[in-house]
Amino acid sequence: MVVKMEGGFLQNLGRIYAIYTGVFLAFTVLIGILEQLGVPNRFLGYMYVFGTLMVYAVIGILSRTGQLTEYYVAGRSVPAFYNGMATASDWMSAASFIGMAGSLYLGGFDSHAFIIGWTGGYVLVAVLMAPYLRKFGQYTVPDFFGARYGGNVARLIAVLVLITASFVYMVAQLVGVGIIASRFLALQFEVAVFAGLVGILVCSMMGGMKAVTWTQVAQYIILIVAYLIPVTILSAQVTGVPVPQLMYGQAVEKMEALEKTLGILNSHVNPFSNARGEYEFLRMLNFLALTLCLMVGTASLPHILMRYFTTPTVREARQSVGWSIFFIYLLYFTAPAYAVFAKLEVYQNVIGQPIAQLPAWVAEWGKVGLVVVNDANRDGILQLAEFRIQQDAIVLATPEIAGLPYVIAGLVAAGGLAAALSTADGLLLAMSNAMSHDVYYKMIDPKADTAKRMLISRVLLVVLALLGAWVAGQLGADILFLVAWAFSIAASGLFAGLVLGVWWKGTSTAGAVAGMLAGFGTCMFLLLMSEFNGPQLKVWLDAIAPGSAIANLRGRQVCNFWGISSISVGVFGIPISFLTTIIVSKLTTPPPKEMQDFIDSIRIPTGEVKMASGEAPAH
Amino acid sequence: MAAKQLTMEEAKAHWAKTSTLMWTMLAIWFFLSFVIHIFARELNAIHILGFPLGFWFVAQGSITGYVLICFYYGSAQEAIDQEFGVAEE
Numbered sequence: 081m082v083v084k085m086e087g088g089f090l091q092n093l094g095r096i097y098a099i100y101t102g103v104f105l106a107f108t109v110l111i112g113i114l115e116q117l118g119v120p121n122r123f124l125g126y127m128y129v130f131g132t133l134m135v136y137a138v139i140g141i142l143s144r145t146g147q148l149t150e151y152y153v154a155g156r157s158v159p160a161f162y163n164g165m166a167t168a169s170d171w172m173s174a175a176s177f178i179g180m181a182g183s184l185y186l187g188g189f190d191s192h193a194f195i196i197g198w199t200g201g202y203v204l205v206a207v208l209m210a211p212y213l214r215k216f217g218q219y220t221v222p223d224f225f226g227a228r229y230g231g232n233v234a235r236l237i238a239v240l241v242l243i244t245a246s247f248v249y250m251v252a253q254l255v256g257v258g259i260i261a262s263r264f265l266a267l268q269f270e271v272a273v274f275a276g277l278v279g280i281l282v283c284s285m286m287g288g289m290k291a292v293t294w295t296q297v298a299q300y301i302i303l304i305v306a307y308l309i310p311v312t313i314l315s316a317q318v319t320g321v322p323v324p325q326l327m328y329g330q331a332v333e334k335m336e337a338l339e340k341t342l343g344i345l346n347s348h349v350n351p352f353s354n355a356r357g358e359y360e361f362l363r364m365l366n367f368l369a370l371t372l373c374l375m376v377g378t379a380s381l382p383h384i385l386m387r388y389f390t391t392p393t394v395r396e397a398r399q400s401v402g403w404s405i406f407f408i409y410l411l412y413f414t415a416p417a418y419a420v421f422a423k424l425e426v427y428q429n430v431i432g433q434p435i436a437q438l439p440a441w442v443a444e445w446g447k448v449g450l451v452v453v454n455d456a457n458r459d460g461i462l463q464l465a466e467f468r469i470q471q472d473a474i475v476l477a478t479p480e481i482a483g484l485p486y487v488i489a490g491l492v493a494a495g496g497l498a499a500a501l502s503t504a505d506g507l508l509l510a511m512s513n514a515m516s517h518d519v520y521y522k523m524i525d526p527k528a529d530t531a532k533r534m535l536i537s538r539v540l541l542v543v544l545a546l547l548g549a550w551v552a553g554q555l556g557a558d559i560l561f562l563v564a565w566a567f568s569i570a571a572s573g574l575f576a577g578l579v580l581g582v583w584w585k586g587t588s589t590a591g592a593v594a595g596m597l598a599g600f601g602t603c604m605f606l607l608l609m610s611e612f613n614g615p616q617l618k619v620w621l622d623a624i625a626p627g628s629a630i631a632n633l634r635g636r637q638v639c640n641f642w643g644i645s646s647i648s649v650g651v652f653g654i655p656i657s658f659l660t661t662i663i664v665s666k667l668t669t670p671p672p673k674e675m676q677d678f679i680d681s682i683r684i685p686t687g688e689v690k691m692a693s694g695e696a697p698a699h
Numbered sequence: 700m701a702a703k704q705l706t707m708e709e710a711k712a713h714w715a716k717t718s719t720l721m722w723t724m725l726a727i728w729f730f731l732s733f734v735i736h737i738f739a740r741e742l743n744a745i746h747i748l749g750f751p752l753g754f755w756f757v758a759q760g761s762i763t764g765y766v767l768i769c770f771y772y773g774s775a776q777e778a779i780d781q782e783f784g785v786a787e788e
Contacts, residue, residue: 189739192757196732199762203728206769207721211776325759329749336751349754351739359740368733375732393787395777402769409766416758583721683714684705684785 090157100135101301107131112487121486125264128490129497132302133279136501139295143287148530151288151537152219152513153389158293160396164403166293167387169300169502171198171378171408173249174256175563177303177499181418182471189351190363193370195412199405200371201378206401209379210388212582214397215682217689219389220510221382221574222518227678227691228581229589232523237596239514241573242382244604246507247548248562249381253504254552255559257497259472263448264493270553276497277549280504285538288513292505293390299498300407306495307411307475311418314482318421328417331424338427342464348423362643373650377567380574383503383510394685422474425481431464438462441480445473508548512540561634564647565607572653573600576661584665585679591665599657603649610646614639705783713783720779724772731761 089096111124149155158166176198183191216224222242226235257276258269267275283295315324318331332349339347345357352363378384387404391397429439435455445451450473454466475496479488516537521528528536551559576595580587609617614630614637621628627642640646671679674692681690705713735742739753747755780786 189754189757195758196736196761196765199765200728200732203724203765203768203772206772207724207728326748329747329755331749332751332754333746333749349743349751351736351743351753351757364737367736371732371736395773395780395787398773398776399770402766402773405766405769409762412762413759583718680710683717684710684783685780685787686785687704 090159093159093162097297097301100298101305104302104305108487108491111490112485115485115487121490122266124486125490125493128494129261129265132494132498133275135298136279136295137282139298140283140285140287140291143291143294145287145290146530146534148219148533150290151534152517153386154288154290154293156217156390156392158390158392158400160391160400161403162297163293163387163391163396163400164405164407165300166296167384167400167404168407168411169296169303169499170292170387170506171384171404171503172303172411172499173253173503174260174496174500175252176411176415177307177496178256178260178472178475180412181415181422182469182474184416184419185422185469185474186471188346188348189353190367192416193367194374195415197371197374198378199408199412201375202401202405202408204375204379205384205388206398206405208579208583209385210397210401211394211685212682213385214388214391214394215685215689217389219517220513221385221578222514223522224581225577225592226518226522227693228587228675229577229592230675230693231589234577234589234593234596235518235522237593237600238574238577239518241570241596241600242514243511244600245381245566245570245573246383246511247544248559249566250504250507250511250544250548251551251555251559252563253500253507254548255556256500257504258552259557260493260496260500263476264490269556273549273552276501276504277545279497279501280508281542281545283501284505284509285541288534288537289386289390289509292509293387296502296505299502303495303498303502304407304410306491306498308414310475310478310482310484310488310492311414311421313484313488314421314478315417317482318424324417324421325413328420331417331420335420335424335427338424342427342431344464348420365643366645366648369644369648369651372654373568373571373648376571376575376650376654377569380570380578381566382514382570382574383506385578386510386513387506418474418478422478422481426467426469431462431467433462435460435462439481441477444480445477450476504548508541508545511544512537515540515544558634565649568603568607568648568650568653569600571650572603572657575599575654576657580658580661580665582679582682584662585676586665586670587661588665588668588671590668591661591663594664595657595659595661598660599653602656603653606641606649606652607646610639610641610649611636705785709783713779713785716779716782717776720772720775724768727764727768731756731764735761 111127115124145151180194213224222235222238225238254273254276258273261267261272261275262269284292311324312322315327316322319327321327336347346353346355350357352367353359388397391400430442442451442453446453450470452468453462456466479492516533520536521533573596576599577592617639618628618630628639630637630639677690678692681687735756742753743751745752777786
């Protein structure tokens with residue numbers, strides 16, 4: 081930094097990130113000017129992507145560290161406000177940034193389960209977990225299982241659940257990077273994935289959590305600016321007021337009127353209805369089930385929970401959950417506006433128009449297959465049934481719908497990339513920390529010194545990243561449906577153990593271990609059976625009660641559970657893990673006095689943590 | 700200030716208050732997450748600023764509530780901790 085500063089980095093966070101934001105906006109203006117001067121789009125795209133990647137790399141290198149507390153928990157020095165920003169970009173993935181508005185567009189009311197599901201979990205994090213995990217104050221989420229449930233069995237199961245849920249999630253982020261980079265930079269998919277991999281590793285390898293934290297803050301700023309600008313301008317054009325989050329009410333009214341004119345029976349705003357607009361109870365049940373799984377999953381995913389180990393105090397851990405959801409909210413309460421403005425544009429300016437006179441964005445995104453126009457009845461007019469739009473097109477095409485120059489489209493690509501990279505960073509670190517700290521240090525070699533532990537962690541980071549990139553390159557978009565599984569897996573495996581561990585002193589080790597195994601086992605069994613052996617599962621489920629159905633999805637015979645879609649399998653796993661934990665705890669010896677004291681000590685913010693095993697608490 | 704040691708009774712009272720706050724927050728959360736959306740069809744008959752109310756809740760209303768819950772909880776729990784003298788400096 082060339083700017084003169086009093087005090088260190090942490091004392092000047094506000095100034096540093098304000099300058100950073102200013103430089104980023106100036107950079108955007110510069111690219112805009114270059115575009116006007118006739119520099120080709122592809123070159124501008126490269127500038128954006130490599131420009132931002134370089135910034136992340138510089139932050140990653142400046143944050144390098146040789147200290148364990150800095151590497152694992154960012155030195156427990158991240159103020160609530162910034163931890164909120166880092167958590168928000170840790171949380172919001174390529175799916176939130178690029179895909180969500182599109183799924184709202186396509187799915188209407190029912191798809192908004194993702195809006196409430198991917199935010200409501202933070203209430204659970206705030207009230208049930210974050211302050212207690214912070215007071216506990218070790219390095220990883222499995223650490224909590226190890227300390228509370230006395231030993232390595234619970235710890236190892238927690239690691240297993242963590243790796244299972246995080247790995248598929250990380251692969252999906254790499255696929256996201258590949259899709260964005262191949263679309264905007266015309267790179268080959270595998271090359272793009274590899275480039276993303278380098279971007280992820282430079283952020284995390286040398287500085288661990290410390291580096292990931294400060295790059296995530298930088299990535300949040302880029303992704304939120306990129307998300308808000310196009311729709312804000314579009315709102316100004318359509319309604320005259322640049323506040324899309326409020327003004328899209330007008331667009332909703334116009335859209336509803338057009339739905340009637342076009343003869344659309346199921347309105348965008350109509351809950352739990354089929355294509356004919358008729359209410360179906362099962363749709364409501366699936367909506368509620370999905371909402372629950374996404375929320376409980378949010379509150380169980382270790383890459384999110386570990387962020388609350390990094391604040392200086394318990395008080396700031398609580399406040400930082402507030403900031404986390406606030407920063408997530410800025411994107412999430414805008415996404416429904418994206419969907420409605422796009423729908424209005426389609427109904428107003430695309431459907432019913434002569435095919436020769438469609439808006440330019442339709443042809444532009446038609447080239448890459450995100451929009452399909454097919455004049456089936458050859459009358460030269462585009463009918464509703466002759467137009468198809470892919471989920472990703474909504475956010476990507478909005479800059480062009482608003483008639484904005486390429487620089488804004490490039491900005492959106494940089495934002496999507498930031499979203500994917502920041503989430504992948506967090507997931508990768510959660511996995512390598514669990515393997516290096518919980519498996520290697522706690523179970524294999526407790527005498528390992530700091531240098532060795534960090535070396536192991538860094539090696540694992542590279543190995544896991546390479547493995548993830550390889551899987552992403554092999555399977556590509558085929559793996560995306562697995563992401564939704566991660567929430568149910570984490571929720572079924574970890575939630576009961578975490579919550580009851582703090583809130584019910586009677587939870588015994590045997591109870592927790594049995595509960596984790598039962599929840600995780602049920603969830604994995606049902607998921608794998610429903611996806612890969614649907615007909616057999618249907619036979620078994622029918623033997624209990626009729627009502628399960630088979631659908632042809634992803635080229636397989638996929639079975640649902642009495643009408644509940646497999647994405648919401650957590651509604652079975654979560655209660656089973658709670659019930660098993662409680663029943664087995666009641667049947668076994670309750671935790672000893674030392675464990676009760678340990679629980680008491682993490683329930684209040686001040687005072688020492690009394691580790692039951694006699695270990696020294698970490699600082 | 701050295702960390703205050705709570706007596707058994709104080710610790711119990713502190714946790715009772717904390718638990719009440721937890722259940723209150725979760726009750727509001729449950730209402731905003733599940734109960735209100737069950738009535739989305741009925742709420743959609745009411746329009747505010749162009750929004751059918753049931754749709755507004757699922758798109759923006761519930762999540763606005765979550766943000767408020769999280770901030771309110773932070774200050775309410777802090778007040779409990781201060782009352783018992785266990786808040787951090």
